[in-house]
Amino acid sequence: MNSDLAALAAAYGVATEFWDQAGAHQSVSEDTVVAVLAALGVDATSAASIAAALDERRMRDWRRNLPPVFVAREGDAATCWVHLPHGDTARLVIELEDGGSRSDVTQVDRWIEPVEVDSGLVGEATFALPTDLPTGWHRLHAELIALDGSSTTVTTTLVVTPRKLEMPLPLRARRGWGFAAQLYSVRSSRSWGLGDVADLSELCSWSARELGADFVLVNPLHAASPVPPMAPSPYLPVTRRFANPIYLRVEEVPEYAYLPEVGRARVAELATSMHTANTSAALLERDPVWAAKRAALELIRLVPRLPGREAAYSDFRAREGQGLADFALWCALGDEYGEPADWPEELADPHGAAADVARTSLAERVEFHEWLQWVLDEQLAAAQEVARESGMAIGVMHDLAVGVHPEGADAWALRDVLAKDVAVGAPPDMYNQMGQDWSQPPWRPDALAEQAFLPYRDMLRTVLRHAGGIRIDHVLGLFRLWWIPRGMPANAGTYVRYDHDALVGILALEAQRASAVVIGEDLGTVEAWVQDTLRDRGILGTSILWFEADADGGPLAPERWRELTLASVTTHDLPPTAGFLDGEHVRLRHELGLLTTSYADELAAHERDLGRWMAALRTAGLLREGASREDVVEALHRYLARTPSRLLAISLADAVGDRKAQNQPGTDQEYPNWRVPLTDATGAPVLLDDLPDTPLLRRLVHTITG
Numbered sequence: 026m027n028s029d030l031a032a033l034a035a036a037y038g039v040a041t042e043f044w045d046q047a048g049a050h051q052s053v054s055e056d057t058v059v060a061v062l063a064a065l066g067v068d069a070t071s072a073a074s075i076a077a078a079l080d081e082r083r084m085r086d087w088r089r090n091l092p093p094v095f096v097a098r099e100g101d102a103a104t105c106w107v108h109l110p111h112g113d114t115a116r117l118v119i120e121l122e123d124g125g126s127r128s129d130v131t132q133v134d135r136w137i138e139p140v141e142v143d144s145g146l147v148g149e150a151t152f153a154l155p156t157d158l159p160t161g162w163h164r165l166h167a168e169l170i171a172l173d174g175s176s177t178t179v180t181t182t183l184v185v186t187p188r189k190l191e192m193p194l195p196l197r198a199r200r201g202w203g204f205a206a207q208l209y210s211v212r213s214s215r216s217w218g219l220g221d222v223a224d225l226s227e228l229c230s231w232s233a234r235e236l237g238a239d240f241v242l243v244n245p246l247h248a249a250s251p252v253p254p255m256a257p258s259p260y261l262p263v264t265r266r267f268a269n270p271i272y273l274r275v276e277e278v279p280e281y282a283y284l285p286e287v288g289r290a291r292v293a294e295l296a297t298s299m300h301t302a303n304t305s306a307a308l309l310e311r312d313p314v315w316a317a318k319r320a321a322l323e324l325i326r327l328v329p330r331l332p333g334r335e336a337a338y339s340d341f342r343a344r345e346g347q348g349l350a351d352f353a354l355w356c357a358l359g360d361e362y363g364e365p366a367d368w369p370e371e372l373a374d375p376h377g378a379a380a381d382v383a384r385t386s387l388a389e390r391v392e393f394h395e396w397l398q399w400v401l402d403e404q405l406a407a408a409q410e411v412a413r414e415s416g417m418a419i420g421v422m423h424d425l426a427v428g429v430h431p432e433g434a435d436a437w438a439l440r441d442v443l444a445k446d447v448a449v450g451a452p453p454d455m456y457n458q459m460g461q462d463w464s465q466p467p468w469r470p471d472a473l474a475e476q477a478f479l480p481y482r483d484m485l486r487t488v489l490r491h492a493g494g495i496r497i498d499h500v501l502g503l504f505r506l507w508w509i510p511r512g513m514p515a516n517a518g519t520y521v522r523y524d525h526d527a528l529v530g531i532l533a534l535e536a537q538r539a540s541a542v543v544i545g546e547d548l549g550t551v552e553a554w555v556q557d558t559l560r561d562r563g564i565l566g567t568s569i570l571w572f573e574a575d576a577d578g579g580p581l582a583p584e585r586w587r588e589l590t591l592a593s594v595t596t597h598d599l600p601p602t603a604g605f606l607d608g609e610h611v612r613l614r615h616e617l618g619l620l621t622t623s624y625a626d627e628l629a630a631h632e633r634d635l636g637r638w639m640a641a642l643r644t645a646g647l648l649r650e651g652a653s654r655e656d657v658v659e660a661l662h663r664y665l666a667r668t669p670s671r672l673l674a675i676s677l678a679d680a681v682g683d684r685k686a687q688n689q690p691g692t693d694q695e696y697p698n699w700r701v702p703l704t705d706a707t708g709a710p711v712l713l714d715d716l717p718d719t720p721l722l723r724r725l726v727h728t729i730t731g
Contacts, residue, residue, distance in 0.1 A: 026055055029075045034058050036082045037065050038470060038522030040505070046454045046550040053519040060510035061519055064447040065469060087142045091167055091181040094477035096527040099188045103154045104133060109169050111139040111146035116168045119154075119183060122161035129155050158185045160534055162482075182477040186530030187537045190563030192671065193493075195418040196239065200670070202729055203240030203419070204232055205593060206677040207687050208272065209259075209309060210703045213713035215274075217299035218314040222404040223274035224713050225421065226411045233415035235717065236726050240419035240494055241412070242674055244597070244699075245426045246272055246405075248352070250433065251319070251394070252359040255311040257699040258688075260426045260498065261465065263433030266484045267352050268405065270397040271314060275321045277407075278400050280328035292321045306710045308700040326396055341399045348483055349395055350384075351375055351438035357390035358383060365432045375438045405491040412493065419542055420493030425485075427499045427506075428465030442472040442480050446511045449502070453516055454549050459621060460515030461691050467506050470523045478531055485532060489539035496591070500545030500564075503528040504555050525558065533562050544591045544672075548572060560589050568592040568670055570661060571599070571634075578634075580641040583667035592670035594661045594679065597687045601676060602658045603706060604684035606635065613686065617695045654706075655682070655721055659728055666729040673729050680722035681715075682706035 031041050039061050041053050059069045068074040086092065090108050097103040107115045117130035130152050137149040165183040170176045191197070211220035211228060225243060232238035247262030248269045249255045255271070256262075262269070275281060275292060284292065295317040302314075330338065342349060354375070361383075362368045371379035384391060405421075412420030428449050429435040436443055443466040450462040473481060489495060497503070504525040509518035536543045543564045547556055556566055568590040573581040586592065595602050600609040608631050615624040639657075641664070642648035648660040658679060665673060678687075682705045689696040703711045716722060 026052075026058070027072075027075075029072070029079065030055065030058060030069055033067065033069055033075055033079050033082070034062065036079065037062060037067060038505075039065075040520040040522070043452075043520055045452060051452075054517065057510060057513065057517055057519050060513070061447060061508050061521060064444040064508065064510070065471060065521075084140075084142060087140050087147050090169060090179040091165065093475045094182045094184065094527070095165060096184045096186060096478075096524075096530055097154060097158070098186055098526075098530060099158070099160050100156055101188075102156055104151050105154060105165065105183075107150045107152065107167050107169075108147050109150065110171070111148040112172055113148075114170045115150050115152075116170070117152050118166045118168075119158070120164040120166060121159065122163050123159070127155055127158070154183075160185045160187050160537065182479075184478070184527070184531060184534065186534045187563075189561065190533050190536055190543060192563075193418045193540070193542065196671065200673065201239035201418050202673040202675070202726075203238045203242060203417075203422070204228065204677045204680070205242040205597075205674040206244075207259075207597065207699070207703075208243040208246065209311075209699070210687070210701060211677065211713055212303045212702070212710075214300070214303060215276075216303050216713075217275065217296060217318055218302035219271060219309060219311065220713075221272045221274045222401070222408050223277055225272075226408040227713055228716075229408065229412035229417060229421065230415045231717065233412065233417045237416070237730060239417050240422045240672075241417075242422040242494070242496060242591075243424060245424040245498070247426055247429075248434070249311075250359060250430075251315070251356050252363060253312040253315070255315055256430065257309075257311060257697075259424075259699060261430050261463070262426055263355070263430050264352055264435045265426055265429055266348055266435070266487045267398050268401050270322070270401050271311060271318060273318060273322065273397070273401055273404060275318055275325070277404060278322070278325050279334065280325050280330065283328050284325060288324045291324060295321050303712060304710055306702060306704055306708055308697050309702055310700075322397065322400075323393070326393060338396070338399050341402060342395055345398070345487065348438070348487075349398060350391070352434045353391045353394035353398070354380065354384055354387070355434040355437055356394040357387040360390050361387060365437065373437075375440070402491070409491040409493060417493065421491065422494035422496060422542070422544070423488055423492045424496045425488060425498060427463065427502050428467060431464055431466050436466055439480055442469055442476055443467065444469045444508070447508045448511070450507050450509045450515045450518060451499075451549065452507055452518065453621075459619065459691065460518075462509050462515040467502075467508060467521070468523070470521065474524060474527070478527060481528065482531055482535060485535040486539075489535055489541050492539060492541050494542035494544065495536065496544040496546060496567075497532070497564075498546050499549075500547050500559065501549070501551050501555060503532070503545075504558075525555075529558065529562055529564070533564070542672075548596075556587075560587075565672065566590040568668070569596050569599075570594045570665060571605070571638075579637045583645075583664055584669070586668035586670055588669040588671060590670045591672040591674055592665055592668055593674040593676060594658075594665055595676050598690050600686040601678040601683045602661060603654050603679070603682055604686065606654060606657060607684075608632070609684065609686065610689075613689055613696065617689065617692055619689075619691055655724075658721070659724055662725050662728045666731065675725050675729065678703065680725050681711045681719055682721055683711075684708075 062069040067078050119127040133151040135151045139146040139148045163183040168178050209219045213224050245259040246268045248267045409420045449465045449467045453460045505520040505522045507518045508521045545559050545564050547566045575581050611627045642660045647663045685701045688698045
């Protein structure tokens with residue numbers, strides 16, 4: 026590769042080479058590098074443009090007085106630079122988030138050769154920040170004093186992040202456990218065809234009070250488009266900041282109780298039509314559920330709110346601010362025009378003149394979508410409150426998806442910080458040997474820093490507001506992401522590096538404020554130093570039994586597992602354990618054409634791996650000859666219980682004997698991803714109401730709690 030192009034790529038964090046999951050060195054094509062740089066706004070199509078871009082990058086910070094943001098770690102010695110005309114001086118003051126200030130920001134005796142910038146010499150002054158600053162979002166003010174005595178003041182954001190997250194007090198002396206569930210699939214007799222937040226509350230309450238559970242981990246509850254067809258994937262939302270109102274329990278909106286008789290009758294009619302779906306083993310259908318719920322919610326919204334409720338609603342809207350207003354406008358525009366591809370061209374700019382007109386003309390619809398988020402926020406708050414009051418040490422553990430739909434609300438409202446003409450995905454790995462294209466636009470590392478990471482912070486705050494824990498899907502994305510240029514196959518992408526110190530630190534700060542545990546899904550191609558970095562910040566990793574292998578590829582002895590992890594036998598990207606044991610994942614990938622080797626070879630490899638696991642279970646005295654499938658599932662959980670992992674999760678699908686995968690990575694329409702209801706080993710639907718009488722569930726819980 027051309028050396029100047031390689032230097033430009035390095036300056037923007039674009040990899041020109043990498044090592045794949047098998048440890049093989051891979052070189053990235055020039056075409057890929059040029060396309061990825063273009064997505065970062067950099068022209069690398071000629072020698073002249075590359076030279077100009079290198080010069081611009083080199084001079085970028087010299088044209089600034091202060092960086093757009095400075096992120097420090099609690100207790101660490103840190104310095105900050107100030108650029109100013111050569112010979113001028115500066116004084117720095119820190120305005121603390123709590124209203125106080127610190128002026129003990131001293132200049133360090135450090136000589137930096139001045140640089141000529143736009144026909145003038147610019148020098149660099151270095152200042153040491155106090156090491157006892159409190160964590161938080163502060164403001165750093167620099168007074169720039171010219172030789173003639175005149176002065177100007179410039180300001181930047183200073184973020185001080187926690188040294189390390191601590192486990193909740195009840196879990197510092199013992200391990201915790203809980204269920205992992207796809208909430209939409211966990212229906213009760215009162216659900217409207219899909220599991221909802223009220224079902225989540227009930228699952229938390231029952232599992233805590235009766236079984237001693239510490240958490241329930243659910244799929245991402247991020248919002249999908251309110252315009253049908255509603256995308257089923259919780260990992261391809263239109264926004265990661267706001268939640269999907271399809272999870273509302275209509276009858277628990279307070280104003281429901283005050284509907285006129287005609288309105289209550291209509292809601293009852295809608296509910297009855299949806300209740301019948303709960304006992305069906307057919308694939309889950311979101312569109313009829315949302316149509317019924319929306320019709321009911323539109324009636325309920327018309328009920329006048331009492332002054333206290335109105336004040337609470339106003340507070341919610343003020344707290345969520347412009348982000349909520351933009352999301353609600355996007356939803357209202359969808360109501361009016363359908364899919365974003367069909368919108369008038371002038372509405373492409375969320376803050377343009379046409380959008381401003383739409384905010385007024387569609388004000389009632391905008392307000393409806395804001396109201397939906399408020400009542401959903403209330404129900405999510407209630408679920409976490411129920412979980413903690415029932416005795417859970419953590420409570421509801423939410424899941425944060427990697428990214429968003431390319432035509433969704435975030436892609437529209439946050440267009441300045443999301444890259445265009447590229448998609449996030451994964452190189453070939455254990456899940457998909459052809460690589461994966463998730464179609465999601467990634468954060469632009471440079472643009473995110475220019476906005477002081479505020480879009481990232483605001484997203485975290487909203488998700489964490491009613492969470493006792495958060496799982497970060499593909500946590501490697503805080504360090505680097507696999508970018509795939511438009512029109513190229515998934516295996517033709519490259520990695521782009523992020524400021525992981527800032528992203529991990531801000532995550533820790535917002536989690537600390539929410540008193541939440543953080544789990545990083547660190548499976549796949551993850552370098553050891555990444556896991557070390559997360560561990561040092563108090564962020565737990567993820568251990569999946571099938572992937573825990575020793576140097577020879579055999580089962581890793583339980584005592585050698587990592588301690589600071591959330592461990593489970595399986596994950597939502599594999600079939601439930603009963604199906605996995607029968608090679609369901611191999612058969613499915615073969616039928617969908619996702620294998621790069623023969624079906625026979627893959628099945629033989631699976632049988633060999635499975636044989637090693639069965640031998641390990643027998644050697645450990647956990648499995649007898651002639652054991653049933655349920656006995657094997659129980660033995661695997663007993664193995665899990667022997668590890669030092671601080672948190673253990675039981676898949677609710679495993680606990681009821683389910684066999685069908687919720688998701689097959691690398692597919693879209695080929696498999697009914699995220700539409701599979703919770704069923705038992707015979708394929709009969711299992712309701713939340715049935716869980717107390719499920720023997721296998723009790724066996725697995727006893728297995729890991731002893």
